[in-house]
Amino acid sequence: MIEENKENINPESKTTNRRNLLKYGFLTAGLTVAGIGLKKVFSEGNDPGETVKVLTPDGKVYETCSTQLKEYRPGPVTNAEARKGIPNKKFVMVIDLAKCDGCKKCTEACQAMHYTEPDREWIKVFKMHEAEATAPFYFPKPCFHCDNPPCTKVCPVNATFKREDGIVLIDNERCIGCRMCMAACPYSTRFFNWSAPDEKQTAQLGNAAYSPEQSVPRKIGTVEKCDFCPDMIRQGKMPACVSGCPMNVIYFGDQNEDAVTNASGVTVKLSQLLEDNAGYRHLEELGTEPRVYYLPPKNRKYPTPNVNAPGGRENKKPTELNMGDMHM
């Protein structure tokens, strides 16, 4: 149509030009009417679409045809939103060491969620053995999302930051890869993208938009770590490790609400849980104020970890694995 018109814009044939335009114009109009008619005929056999009432995010109610509705998939939030955090929340995690049997399902769930290579355990299950006479136990360790975070303090470019909701995130589009935060973190929580992310992962993610809340797609030469799955939280879901734990070890919730929930959906009062079980924080004396609490490993119902088993520290003899390296 446009092509035709272009051809007809010619000073030599002004009269034909107008006539043609009218002719084609009518033709198009006719076709459009016919098209609408045909569409009506064919769609009659299918669902005609009920009229439903919907509530928009700004609180207005609309009536619309159900065929017009799409499932809402939140895209990545903007960088400014990712830096601010979810308003009026203070996320907190409680890990019940009495229940952890070291199955590492939390790690697996986390790795699946974040397309992580097997050697990068954002939540890692340690076998702890503090002294010869004390009992060994399993110790899952995510990022502690400290309230006095040593990592964000030292970042020269504000690529890693503390949000209002307590979460510490990394902006991989700003990180310069100096690894000062890795040196500063006393819990060895941070991982560096030493090489380009592997091809399988790149293929899975395609050209997905990046947001600090998703931590993927990975970027070479930048730092990554456990992010408390803020993208899941925004969808009203639990972080991957929490819902992935078959033993209901990990509780997650909002400190402002004083409530935490585990994988089975059991919600308990945070303050009561910590009070009843003598909850504590790991390496409290460092003053980093972690947002992750632990419940002591008492009355365990599973075999204690064998800390002398080979495969601990690969380059060392199994006998060297105990005490020396098992400090807390």
Add this chain to the structure above:
Amino acid sequence: MANQKYNLKEEIEQVREDCLRPTRKWGRSTQIWIGSLLMVMAWGLYCYIHQLRNGLGVTAMRNYVSWGLYISTFVFFIGISHSGTLVSAILRITKQEWRRPITRSAELLTFVSLLFGGIMPIIDLGRPDRIANLVIFGRVQSPLLWDVISILTYFTGSTVFLFLPMIPDMALCRDRLKVCETKFDKFRKWLYTKMALGWQGTKTQWHRLELTMTIMTIVIIPVAVSVHTVVSYIFAMTLRPGWNSTVFGPYFVAGALYSGSAGVILGMVAFRKLYSLEKYITPRHFDLMGRIVLALTMIYAYLNLNEYWIPAYKMATAEGHLLNDLFSGSYSIAFWTCQFGTVLIPIIVLAIPAGRKLIPITITCIIIVLGAWVKRYLIVVPTLLHPFMPIQEVPGSWSTYFPNYVEFSVTAACLAGIFLVITLFAKMFPMMAVWEVEEGIQIEYDKQAAIELREQRETEEAKNILGNAGTANEPIIQQA
């Protein structure tokens, strides 16, 4: 008297000749030396491009040892850069006459080691393409930004400090280079003219130069101290065992002065030999510099004692594991070699007068410089291998570290870069501050002249006394 003045002129002429001679010759050995340095640098550049393309994964660094040879070398080079400040500024401010022939080489060493020291952390960056973020999003709260600020300040300051006393020498070079046949000579003439900044040696110009030098001398000392202090803060501001230490600032400054002053002696040895400056850099210079290195090594040894003995007495859990590894574990050989071989033995050698002679002092200084480098590595790496959380079930490459060929090649290229800049500088510009040496000779002659004058007067007066015996007592007393 007239005869002596003639000698003075002749001697100054000799100084000028000795200082400017090396800038005229580009011998075969120089060409080979520069060629091999360029080859090392080219290979290092190739390795760095490899690293840029494939990420820092091509190095031996992994998640536990996330800083390795690059950062250790950064600390070492910055340490060496303290040489210039020490020799030049401190000896200037204390009016040590013997400093004159060695200030230029010390200042040059500062300038070059800072230049390449500053490059090291950029090489270590995962995303050097985002370096502008340091300016766009820079956080003053980060120790890394303190480093950027203080190193840039020190670099600017030491460049000025190197350049200022070069101005009269540049004018000398400009005036002496009369025949400009080759293109290179024409370039040199142009360069000297530009760098002399229109120096004519007038009274006002001398006055201004002296004033600026005095200000720079005073300013550069606190800047130098601040640089190595904040370099130590990259480590000391963390909670890590072994780094979490309040003595780290002075410990690093002492270590820097100890390695830097040894570096100056090595520079003295090299230039003395290569440019036949035996007349100017004398055994006395080595003796005096040896005493300075001795004093600094003793301060460094004292700080080492504080750094290791205090935690070793207490053996707190996490720190204890690190110290066990250093004292009797996988790093014990390197650790004790550093403590005894490069700190205690130099103290003994330099304390003996015979140890401050040319050959023993050269060997001692080589040991000190290498020992300082290894010590930096021992500060950075073992701590990273002893985190609070145990290292468990990780790939074998994560729980050990030794630099691989990429890191060694890139570091070697930076070292070659240091040598290259020094060589080119020495071939273009006089390696001794000509006017400063001249000034020294002038002062020496004035002293001599004053002594002779006094002797002459005394003999005359003695004659007078003999002539008017008994009556001329009073004038003599008045004179005294």
